[in-house]
Amino acid sequence: MIVAPDQMLTVGVLREQARGEQRVGLTPDSTGRLLSAGYRVVVEQGAGQQAWFSDSDYAAAGATVGPCAAVLDASDVVVCLHPSAILHALSPKHTVVGLLQPLLDPQLMLRMAEAGVTALSFDMLPRTVSRAQSMDALTSQASVAGYKAALVAADAYGGFFPMLTTAAGTTKPATVLVLGAGVAGLQAIATTRRLGAVVSAFDVRDSAQSDIRSLGATVLDVGVTVASEGGYARQLTAQEQADLTGRVAAAVERYDVLITTAQVPGRPPPLLVPADALSRMRAGSVVVDGAAGDFGGNVEGSVADSTVTTDGGVTVIGAGNLAAQVPRAASTAYARNVAALIAYFTKGGGFAIDLDDEVQAGLVITHGGRVVHPAVRTLLEENP
Ligand code: NAD
DSSP states (O other), rough: OOOSSSOOOOEEEEOOTTTTTTOOOOOOHHHHHHHHHHHHHHHTTTTTGTTOOOOHHHHHHHHHOOOOOHHHOSSEEEEEESSSSSGGOTTTEEEEEOOTTTTTTTHHHHHHHHTTOOEEEGGGGGGGSSSGGGGGGEEEEEEEEHHHHHHHHHHOOOSSSSOEEEETEEEOOOOOEOOOOSSHHHHHHHHHTTTTTTEEOOOOOOHHHHHHHHHEEOOOOOOOOOOBTTTTTOOOOOHHHHHHHHHHHHTTTTTTEEEOOOOOSSSSSOOOOHHHHHHHTTTTTTEEEEEEEETSSSSSTOOTTEEEEOOOOOEEOOOOOGGGHHHHHHHHHHHHHHHHHHHHHTTTTTOOOOOOOOOHHHHHEEEETTOOOHHHHHHHOOOO
């Protein structure tokens, strides 16, 4: 439930600029929610086009549609997915909400603080706090990405996922290995199983093993797991990582399809599949590296947003931004997270920052001309 502010605030929605990004930060449906709660909404022309939300859909929902400069001029709260060059045009009157990756790009946060911008990043939401769950954009987007990873793999694979019995004989089901069984990995397991594949999975967190089994998949036991830290995998020591990589690498050649989704918050993704393991996979195997992006990937030689075929005939798909390829569903979920966040910060007279609140203290990265998030401050102090 969104509380109407006494003084009408304007929420601005930008058209995403990143290559391959098809999502939009607010949908006409969530626009209607904000408007009925007393906000104004301004949307950059074409912002929702790639997710099949037209300017006229936004106008029909009651938003004003205009050029980027007019959106920035009118907005108090600016909604986006990724940081972009436009964010440099923000001023102290702006609060920006997005997936800003502050631990991977703390210098951007410093520049925003220096520009007086208040920056809120979904990446840093304390996700285990129950009142924060409606704002959990990492989960909503990872869930879409895991689903799409299964479809991308099935599409690229030259065989059937299910066992099929036909007059021409019976086909064997595809064998799938999912590495990383968090939100995205579990959705990939569920979706590949729905398609009829025989699925195994591995996650380094000990608590993930029961999640894997609960979806009917087999746990790949490589003899290395660690206790979760706050629900997340900790970064492994060099020796642990070397043991793990060796054992996982020895297993991957047994599978037709490999989907990787392993991440460590604020760190480059762990390398799980070295080139020599890829070289031992059968020709026709498919690898979807769901962690491939600007900061690396789980598979050696995967290239973000590209498909490469190894000399041995293995198709390697670098797919770190798969949620962008299901733009309508992903935008709808993200927009609900945005609307929930705006509701959460709306108190009495308007948009109020309260750093004594645990959830807000996680989300707010810059405020009042300073980087206020402790983890980001620490990073900046370590690497000035
Ligand atoms: P994530 O995207 O940071 O990582 C994905 C997965 O990669 C994790 O499961 C992680 O353990 C795994 N991983 C990391 N290093 C690995 C390695 N070397 N080898 C294999 N796997 C590796 O995590 P996520 O999917 O966003 O969520 C992580 C955890 O948070 C899960 O336990 C999830 O259930 C939990 N969570 C809880 C809530 C909640 O309580 N409301 C909400 C969202 C997520």
